[in-house]
Structures are given as structure tokens and as C-alpha cells.
Amino acid sequence: MQLIEHPSSMRFADKTIVKPKPIAASLAVATCALLGAVSPLAQANPDTADEWKFDTAILYYGETDRVSLVEGVVSATKDFGDEHIFNGKVTFDGLTGASATGAVPQDTVQTFSRPSGNGGYAVAAGETPLDDTFKDSRVQLNAQWTQPLATDLRGSTGVHVSKEYDYLSLGVNGSLARDFNQKNTTLSLGLSYQFDSIDPVGGTPERLGSTSVLNSVSDYDLYDDYLDANGSGNADFDAHASQYESREGAQDKDTIDVLFGLTQIINRRTIMQLNYGMSVSDGYLNDPYKLVSVVNNQGTVQDTLFESRPDSRTKHNVYWQTKYAMDSGVVDLSYRFARDDWDIQSHTLESRLRYNLSDNSYIQPHVRYYQQSAAEFYQPFLLSDQPLPTYASADYRLGDMDAYTVGVKYGQKLDNGDAWAVRVEYYQQNPKNAGFAEPGQLAELELYPSIKALIVQFNYQF
Amino acid sequence: MKKIFKLALVAITVSQAVGCASLGVQPWERDLLAKDEMSLNAEGVDLGLDDHIYFSKEATSGGRAFAGGGCGCN
Known part of the structure; x- marks a missing residue:
């Protein structure tokens, strides 16, 4: 036309x-x-060249009785002409609340040490042990540069830095995208390298080493006074202190990602993407704050250990996405299959359905379903009459689980060209028993509680 | 002149045959695909925030983009 x-x-x-x-x-x-x-892999579509375009969002994520997070994002994009595009992104988040430690509930009160060892907390009978000292803030910076390299060939390269109290992540990435068939087909290849360093509060605990716990929560105050006074002679306190003193410091890991992509325009209304991704991590892959309970044949806790995960992990995934342009909106459907050498296999099905209410407003329902199988070393607890395995984790995020998200987003474009949107979503995780028998009192207790979260987000683009 | 005409005819026929045999659209048929909301990176900020949430809460990450989360939340 x-x-x-x-x-x-x-x-x-x-x-x-x-x-x-x-x-x-x-x-x-x-x-x-x-x-x-309209190149399909363009990193951004600024309406006008030579102007910065800002995309901002603030997100609240809150779990019932557990973690809550507030995260803010400012993303700035500028086209320096001829599709030489820079994107810079700053992300802040603040996290507070309680996180499941992996230890099992009991029909009596349990006492645990906080990660630093300088405090303790009691968990009521029948309650899932949660460490309520979870508190962190994080800053992340991303920068990405994309430009044409030759006819039908684009290159993109970027870096990221993320820092939180006990964690540092540094990464670089690069990718090439080549168009074929009148730009109806695009092949891309991306590589990224990430270096992560963790310096756990209280030091790095020994794999499957016993946690050191004082007799009661009030003892931790006495213990602090004892340390402040450089006291000696209290065998319990000395043993507790020496466990923390003997720990190693910061640990790190390296991650290499390869992402191979095919984008195909099917017809005037349909675009499809197929990605294959591989990710190889080597190094410290434990969560130093996660615990595993050891129980006897009555289900009564005999000891509580720190978890142990393998020090390498290779993940593969295939991701397929289709977008279809309706006269009154967009259908976005995607599916991901993933598996790794920890024996975790997962399926993710996601759909967004944008319906235009008018020329400048829309409503967009969102549905996501996720299902994963357990890691081979996942165990909700260990049995005291069995030998210790090399690897064990009771982290529910490595267990059998399904999860779903339902939500809706409403967006509006303003007369001055700015746009805002709000979305509200509900996310529920349902951990499942992967076939473990529950001895004694554990059969009466809730070992796989669901986690329910509310997500609220506000966006503003200008 | 006749030779040029023949060549042009062959060129057009070949290009049409290729066009029909493969998926895709002609450049002037990209009106719908060119809309912002049809971009695969539309709502990039939302997708990034979602990736962060699910990376922290589930065992699988990546697919749409690189799997590394860049944070200690896992």
C-alpha cells in the first residue's frame, strides 16, 4: 500500500x-x-531516533507470612541512528521476611541459630521452620549495545553487575543475529559468561556439617555478652564460636550460557520463535543458608545439617513462542521444556492475551503454569539409620512442584505519547511429595506447604 | 530488449516461486508485525521482572533469554 x-x-x-x-x-x-x-530481533523500537526513551516499573511481590520484595527498574534506550541502539538498565530491590530453611516441622518447639551464629530463633510446634532474618537489598546495572555489522547481520554486546550484601555477580554477553529470506527468518547465536561470588553471613558452612545450636533462644543473648567480654571456660559457647571461626570465607562459581535462536515470520499476523539454550555452571552451587533435618524412625529430629549440592550443573532448554496479531489485540503463547543433569525436568506454559479496549487502552489477562520434577539428591529429610549421602538438599525449590500464575494487566497510552500500565497477579507454588515415606510424627505434619504470593506492578513509559 | 524482458520474466518467476514456497511476508505486509506489541521483546521490563521472580522460586531459568539470574536469590 x-x-x-x-x-x-x-x-x-x-x-x-x-x-x-x-x-x-x-x-x-x-x-x-x-x-x-521492523527487524524482528531489534532490541527496542524507539518511536523517534535521537531521543532517550524511558521504561520504568515498580513491583511489589509479597508471600503470605514469608518473603516480600519491592523492586524498581529504570530502563533507558536510545537509538543513535542507523539502529545503533544503547540500553541501560538500573534495578534496585529490597527484600525482607522469612524464608523456608528446609528443616522439617516437629510436634515440639525447635531452636535454630541464625546464619551469623550470634542469634537464635524458636519455631513453634507444627510450624514450618522459617528464617525470619532474611533481609537484603540489591542493585543491578545492565548495559547493552546493539548495531548492524553488515547487511542483514546485527551484533549485540552487554555487561551486568549485581551487588547485594553477601553476593556479587558480574557478566558479559555477546550475540549475533543474521536475517535471511527478506528478513522473514532470523538466526541468532548468543554467548554469556557470568562470575558469581558469595560471601555467606557467618562463613561458608561445611557440607552436611551439623548446625551448632545453643540450648535455648535466651542463651544467644548470654553468648553475645560472653563474646563481648572475651569470656572463656563455657564449653557450649566455646564450641559454638569455634564452629563459626573454622568456616571458610567467600565462594564462587562460573556460568557459561549458549543460546541459539530461530525467529520466523509465518504470515502477516504470526511470528514464531524457537530457542535452544544450554547453561553450564561450575563452582559453589549450594545455598549456604539451607538446612536438612535428620530424623529417627519416629520422625523426631536428631540433628540438623547444612545442605550439599553438586559443584557443577548443566541445563538444557527449548523455548517456543508464538505471537499472533488479532484485529483487536495480540495472542502470545509460549512453552518451555527444560532438563538438567541434576535430573530436574520442567514444563512451562504461558499465555498473554492482549485485548485492545480502544485505540489507546488495553487489558491483558496472563496465565502461567509450571511443573518440575525433583533433583536426584532432593530429600525432604534424612534418616538417622541410613548412611549420609554425598549430596542432599531439602530446598523445596529443588523438589517436585507445580505452580501457577494468574493475572491481569491494564495499560493506557496518554495523549502526550507517554504510557502507563498496572498489573496484578497471583502466584501459587504447590510443592509435592516425590514419594518419600513419612515416619512417625512427620505423617501428621505439613511437610509441603503451598506458597501464595501477590504481585502488583506499575509501569510508566516516557 | 527481448533478452532483458526474458531475464526479467525469469527473475520475477523465480522470486515469486521462492516467495510462495517459503513462510513469510512481503515487505508491505508488515503493518501488523511492526506494531510495538507484536515485538518479541514487547514489555521487556515486565519479562525481566518475571524472570527474576521465577529464577528465585523455581529450579528452571532461561529459555527466552540467558539462564543466569545475576543474583544470589537462588
Whole structure:
């Protein structure tokens, strides 16, 4: 349509003698102009070049009786001309609340040490042990540069830094995208390297080493006074202190990701993407704050250990996404299959359905379903009459689980070109028993509680 | 002249055959695909926030983008 109305085409049509070469040339120019505006892998689509475009959001994530998080994002994109695009992103988050430690509930009160060892907390009978000292804030910076390298070839490279109290993550990435078939097909290859360092509060605990616990919560105050006074002679306190003193410090891991992508335009309304990703991590993959209970045949806790995970992990995934343009909106459907050498296998099905209420407002329901199988070393607890395995984790995030999200987003574009949106979602995780018998009192207790979270987000684009 | 005409005819026929045989659209048929909401990176900030949540709460990450989460939340 636009070609017919193109001024140069009309000019040629007015002439009596039409030479084939100029027509071809003018068509080619017009075609390139059109194609340039809609390359499928463009990192951003700034409406106007030479202007910064900001995308901001604030998110609240709150679990019932557990963790809550507030996260803010400012993303700035600028096209420096000819699709030389810079994106910078700053993310802040603050986390507070309680996180499941992995220890089992009991029909009596249990006492645990906080990660530092300088405090303790009691968990009531029948309650899932949660460490309520969970508190962290994080800053993350991302920068990404994308530009054409040759005809139909784009390159992109970026870095990230993320810092929180006990954790540092540094990463670099690079990718190439090549268009074929009149830009209807795009192949891409991306590589990323990430270095992570963790410096756990209280030091790095020994794998499957016993946690050191004082007799009662009030003893921790006495213990602090004892340390402050450089006391000696209290065998319990000395043993507790020496356990923390003997621990190692910071640990690190390296992660390499490869992402291979195929994007295909199917027809005027449909675009499809198929990705294969591989991720290899080596190093310290434990969660130093997670615990595993050791119980006897009555289900009574005999000891509480720190978890132990393998020091390497290789993950594979396949991701398929289709977007379909309706007259009144967009259907977005995706599926991901993943498996890894920890024996975890997962399926994720997700759909967003954008329905335009008017020319400048829309409503978008969102549904997501996730299901995973347990890691081979996942155990909700260990049995005292069995030998200790090399690896064990009771972290429910490595166990059998399904989860779903339902939500809705409403967005509006303002007269000045700015846009805002709000979304509200409900996320529920349902951990499941992967076939472990529950001895004695454990059969009467809730070992796999569901986690329910509310997500509220506000976006503003200008 | 005749030779040029023949060549042009062959070129058009071949290009049409290729166009029909493969998936895709002509450049002037990209009106719908060119909309912001049809971009695979539409709502990039939302997708990034979701990736962070699910990376922290589930054993699988990545797929749409690189799997590394860049944080200690897992």
C-alpha cells in the first residue's frame, strides 16, 4: 500500500517512458526503508531516533507470612541512528521476611541459630521452620549495545553487575543475529559468561556439617555478652564460636550460557520463535543458608545439617513462542521444556492475551503454569539409620512442584505519547511429595506447604 | 530488449516461486508485525521482572533469554 503512494513511484508513473532500472532502484530503497523499521530481533523500537526513551516499573511481590520484595527498574534506550541502539538498565530491590530453611516441622518447639551464629530463633510446634532474618537489598546495572555489522547481520554486546550484601555477580554477553529470506527468518547465536561470588553471613558452612545450636533462644543473648567480654571456660559457647571461626570465607562459581535462536515470520499476523539454550555452571552451587533435618524412625529430629549440592550443573532448554496479531489485540503463547543433569525436568506454559479496549487502552489477562520434577539428591529429610549421602538438599525449590500464575494487566497510552500500565497477579507454588515415606510424627505434619504470593506492578513509559 | 524482458520474466518467476514456497511476508505486509506489541521483546521490563521472580522460586531459568539470574536469590 505504501509503495503505491510513494512519491517517487507516482513520479515515474507520470512519465511516458519508464526505464526498468530506476523503478527497481526506487523500489529497493522503499523496501529497505520499510524493512529497517521492523527487524524482528531489534532490541527496542524507539518511536523517534535521537531521543532517550524511558521504561520504568515498580513491583511489589509479597508471600503470605514469608518473603516480600519491592523492586524498581529504570530502563533507558536510545537509538543513535542507523539502529545503533544503547540500553541501560538500573534495578534496585529490597527484600525482607522469612524464608523456608528446609528443616522439617516437629510436634515440639525447635531452636535454630541464625546464619551469623550470634542469634537464635524458636519455631513453634507444627510450624514450618522459617528464617525470619532474611533481609537484603540489591542493585543491578545492565548495559547493552546493539548495531548492524553488515547487511542483514546485527551484533549485540552487554555487561551486568549485581551487588547485594553477601553476593556479587558480574557478566558479559555477546550475540549475533543474521536475517535471511527478506528478513522473514532470523538466526541468532548468543554467548554469556557470568562470575558469581558469595560471601555467606557467618562463613561458608561445611557440607552436611551439623548446625551448632545453643540450648535455648535466651542463651544467644548470654553468648553475645560472653563474646563481648572475651569470656572463656563455657564449653557450649566455646564450641559454638569455634564452629563459626573454622568456616571458610567467600565462594564462587562460573556460568557459561549458549543460546541459539530461530525467529520466523509465518504470515502477516504470526511470528514464531524457537530457542535452544544450554547453561553450564561450575563452582559453589549450594545455598549456604539451607538446612536438612535428620530424623529417627519416629520422625523426631536428631540433628540438623547444612545442605550439599553438586559443584557443577548443566541445563538444557527449548523455548517456543508464538505471537499472533488479532484485529483487536495480540495472542502470545509460549512453552518451555527444560532438563538438567541434576535430573530436574520442567514444563512451562504461558499465555498473554492482549485485548485492545480502544485505540489507546488495553487489558491483558496472563496465565502461567509450571511443573518440575525433583533433583536426584532432593530429600525432604534424612534418616538417622541410613548412611549420609554425598549430596542432599531439602530446598523445596529443588523438589517436585507445580505452580501457577494468574493475572491481569491494564495499560493506557496518554495523549502526550507517554504510557502507563498496572498489573496484578497471583502466584501459587504447590510443592509435592516425590514419594518419600513419612515416619512417625512427620505423617501428621505439613511437610509441603503451598506458597501464595501477590504481585502488583506499575509501569510508566516516557 | 527481448533478452532483458526474458531475464526479467525469469527473475520475477523465480522470486515469486521462492516467495510462495517459503513462510513469510512481503515487505508491505508488515503493518501488523511492526506494531510495538507484536515485538518479541514487547514489555521487556515486565519479562525481566518475571524472570527474576521465577529464577528465585523455581529450579528452571532461561529459555527466552540467558539462564543466569545475576543474583544470589537462588
